Structure formats: structure tokens, C-alpha cells
Amino acid sequence: MVIPHNKLLNKALLEGVPGGIVVVNAEGEIVTINDLALELLNIKEENVVGKQVIDVIPNTRIDVILESGRVELNQYQNLNKNRILTNRMPICDQGEIIGAVAYFQEDKEAEEMAKELEGVKRLKKNLETILNSIDDGIHVVDEEGLTIFYNSKMAELENHEKEQVLDEKLLDIFPSLDRTTSTLLRTLDSQKPIMEHEQSYTNYKGEEITTINKTLPITLDNQFIGALEIAKDVTKLKELSEKNLDLQSELYKADDTEKKELNNGTKYLFSDIIGQNWDLKKKIKYAKQASKTSSSVLISGQTGTGKELFAQSIHNSSPRRGKPFIAQNCAALPKDLLEGILFGTKKGGFTGAVDRKGLFEQANGGTILLDEINSMSLELQAKLLRVLQEGMIRYVGGNELIEVDVRVIATINKEPAKAFQAGELREDLYYRLAVVNLQLPSLQERKDDISLLVEYFINKFNRKFNYRISGITKEVEKLFLKYDWPGNVRQLEHVLEGAINIVGKRGKIEEQHVEPFMIDIKNIKEDNEEDNLNINSEESLPELMEDIEKRLIKEAIDDTAGNISQAARDLGVKRQSLQYKINKYSLQT
Incomplete structure (x- = not known):
């Protein structure tokens, strides 16, 4: 059968468009419908041409268009669970409506947008x-x-x-x-x-x-x-800081008579530093020498190693001991507050500012301790560097330079090199602060002081609580020597205080009393059973220390293939001292 040319053209046009098309005559009968319309409308009948559109498509609005003659564009309609975008318009001839056409397509984009919008919501x-x-x-x-x-x-x-x-x-x-x-x-x-x-x-x-x-x-x-x-x-923080400043001001008034009646804000002397470890004694010696001058001091060491104890001892052995000692933790305050606390504020300098002296001015003639200096912002560190170089401060919000005579002692709880790498400490400030550089040993590095410290703290708490604790058992001694002490001397003090509260007024401190206060104690006890030192449970503490020392020396000699000088350097002792120990323990080299 030959299809007429105009019908071929109409079919090509109808099937070529990307949407469904339905055309009706003036009576509402379907005269044309393309395959995509049948698919979108889910029409199963093969021949719908000539049928009433409202019978084939019940929710259509083409019949409404035939009556109103209005054009409806971009109308959304839900058909068979599909969202359809429809355009409907009448077909006119010389002003008379002779039919209508509907063009529609599935609005996948709108559907995706709706899902996306729901997700965004x-x-x-x-x-x-x-x-x-x-x-x-x-x-x-x-x-x-x-x-x-x-x-x-x-x-x-x-x-x-x-x-x-x-x-x-x-x-x-x-x-x-x-x-x-x-x-x-x-x-x-x-x-x-x-x-x-x-x-x-x-x-x-x-x-x-x-x-x-x-x-x-x-x-x-x-x-x-x-x-x-x-x-x-930071309202409450600022209130506490201002109360602290007020108290500091009262404590350090310029009246000489009042100064004699009040202390200088410290409680520690070099005699309060307990230990016989050679490295610790060397640092005490350096600190005592440094106390005779007014040079800046940087004290580095892990938390709990006694950095403030050293700082106060330096102040109290110096010619400045009759003047104020003021400490400020740099990690405790935000940068803007800390700057005002240190250098003072000028009324009108910023909203809510009042005239107030800073800690540098209050410490004039004395010492200021800047704890955790690496927690201070780099911007504020630059201002501190200028104060150290020029001996002048400027109030926040002020223009006048004020001369101050203050010794600065700073502390840092990590190695300075690591603070540089982390961007926490300016190198130029480090060199200006570390005129005297004291690196305090951790308790792990001075375990030979543990017995002295244990005795000191037990006596301290016996006096405080009016108790009669006689000491610690041998098992606790071994445990203390094996333990790493991440919190250092401060942790040892807290462990003993906690244990004493469990023991009561009399008795000895046993393992069960210290275990609740020591981190990873279970792992350490398990390690003790397989310890390559093979500690004899019947040994006294001095015997135990000698046994450990002997084995460490032997390991150092083995590691250096008998090189006594290198072994001495690895152990941190003099060659003569190591040779003496080798002879004492009859070790082969």
C-alpha cells in the first residue's frame, strides 16, 4: 500500500517531536495522536482516533480548552505516577474554534529537582x-x-x-x-x-x-x-580575669610597708626540688646561677615535671625576690583578652574597655611567668618580642609607651623544635627567651629519684592528714620503677594521695591501692611477668636498682661492640664513671 506524501510528512512530524501530541476536533474527538502520547498516557487501545478524548483520557483539560478558547502553557499534571508538563491551545479558523491540541512531555528534570530540593531541605x-x-x-x-x-x-x-x-x-x-x-x-x-x-x-x-x-x-x-x-x-572568663587582676593589684601595691606584710606570690624554693638524679642536679645548678642575673629564661619539659617550681625558685633566689612574681597561663585566655591582661587596656580603646594596668606593669621590678608560651598567638608573640627587646609596653587602645623592668620566664610543654614545626612558636622569640634554656628531665628519665619522691610525698600527706602510712610494698616499688609516668612527678603525687585515702590512717600502700590511679596498669603488670630484666621479687630497692643499672650498662656495651666512650655517651654518663661501674659489676668489654 502506498501512503500519500502528506500523510508521510505528518507522521514524520508527529513521531519526530520529543513529546506526546493529541489533536481533537470541535466535537472533542481525537483526530491525531502520536506513539509517545500513547506511551506516556499508558493507552493500550490500538485505535483511539475518532473516540471522545474524555473517554480515552479522563482527566484531560482539552474539552475545557474547546469551550474557553484559552491557552494553557507550562501546566503540570500527574499521569500514571509520572509528572507531565503540558501545553494546551485551541485551533482556530477565521475566529472559530475548530479543534484543540495538547503537547506534553515527562518532566524528568523537574522530578530530579524536586528530589534534590527535598534533600536540600x-x-x-x-x-x-x-x-x-x-x-x-x-x-x-x-x-x-x-x-x-x-x-x-x-x-x-x-x-x-x-x-x-x-x-x-x-x-x-x-x-x-x-x-x-x-x-x-x-x-x-x-x-x-x-x-x-x-x-x-x-x-x-x-x-x-x-x-x-x-x-x-x-x-x-x-x-x-x-x-x-x-x-x-567569654563574659565569665573575663570577669574571673578581672577579679584576678584586682587581687594582683591589691597584693602588689607600691606601699613598702604593705609589701613586707604580704608574700610575693610564690611558695617554692630550690630546697623544695626533691631528687638526686644527676641531670636534675645539673639543671638546679644552672638555674641557681641564672637567678643571679635578670636574663630571660625558657623552661621546657613535659607536664608535671616542675617547671613552675623552678621558675619560682629562680625568682626567690634572685635580687628580685622582694618584688612581685606574677604567673599567667597563655592557654587559658583568647588572644584579645590575653593581650589586655598582659599589657593593660585604655578606656575608649574598644567597646567596654576601661583603664586597667596589665600584668607587666604590676610585675614591674619583679618576674612574670608566661606558662605554655606556645599557646600564645604568633601575632601576640611578635608584640611580646618587642617588649623584651625595648623594655616598653603599650596599653591596648593606647598610644603612650610605658617603661617596665620585668624579668620574663616562659615555659613550654614540648620540645621547642617541634613547636617551630607546628607553627606554635616564633624562632626569633625563642632565641630571645632562651638566653637561659632549662630542659627538665621527665620522671621516666629520673627513676632513680622515685624512692626519694615516694618518701617525701608520704611524709607530706602524713603531716597533712595526721596519718601514719609507713611506706609502699616491694611490689609497688617494682611497679613504680616499671611505669612510664606520663604525668611525671605530679602524677606520682596524685597516685600516692589517692592510695593514702584508700589505705586509711595506718599501714602500707599496696598494689590494689595504687591501681585505680595508674593508666595502663594492667599492661604493665602483664609485661612484668615477661620482663627481660627478670626482676627478683626478693630484692630490696637498692639491689633492684643495681640489677637494672648492671643490665643497662651491659646492653649499652653490647650495642656499641665494646666501645666504652660511645656507650658512655649513649647512657649520658662520663667515661670514667662508666669504667668504674664496669669494674664494679665485673662486666666483659
């Missing part, structure tokens, strides 16, 4: 839940200064309802601010971040609030769209 809800649960205030504004996010902590700090702030302009809600005092508006204007900014204000409850703010510009596809502010509440 879930993500937004989860993100809001997280941001509302954190302990920092978060405030986000768009490029017009309109609040688009305001979390629960920020609402608590500023005593606002979130609903009052959302979708409102910043200056309408906070009329006391302007474009120079609001960090959010400053970031909107400059499109640059503002880091670690201290801000003090009175909230709607009349409470004085101090926050450390970080304000960041927000960009999307390289387009600036707003600003985000993260506010950390």
Missing part, C-alpha cells in the same frame, strides 16, 4: 539543628544586612527572640550599632574577614556581655553574598 534542617546546639553564637546576614540565620546561642547572648531578628535589617534590631562598630557591617562594606575581635555590649536584659568574634565574608561562585559572625562568649 533535610540537609538545611540537620545543619540548623547542629548550629543551634553548638556553644557559639552564629549570625548570618545577606549583602543588604538582612538577617538570614540566627542561632539559639546568639539569641541567648543578646536576649532576643530569633523570630524578632530573622528577615530584619541589622540596624533596625540593634540601633546602638553603626557601620563602624558592627563587625558584620564592617565585613559587608570591606568584604574582608575580621578575626578575634573583642566586643563588649549590654544585652536587652541589661547584662554586660563580652564576646570574641570572628566575622567572615560569604561568597558563592566568586560573588559576594553576605557575612557570617561566630561569637564566643
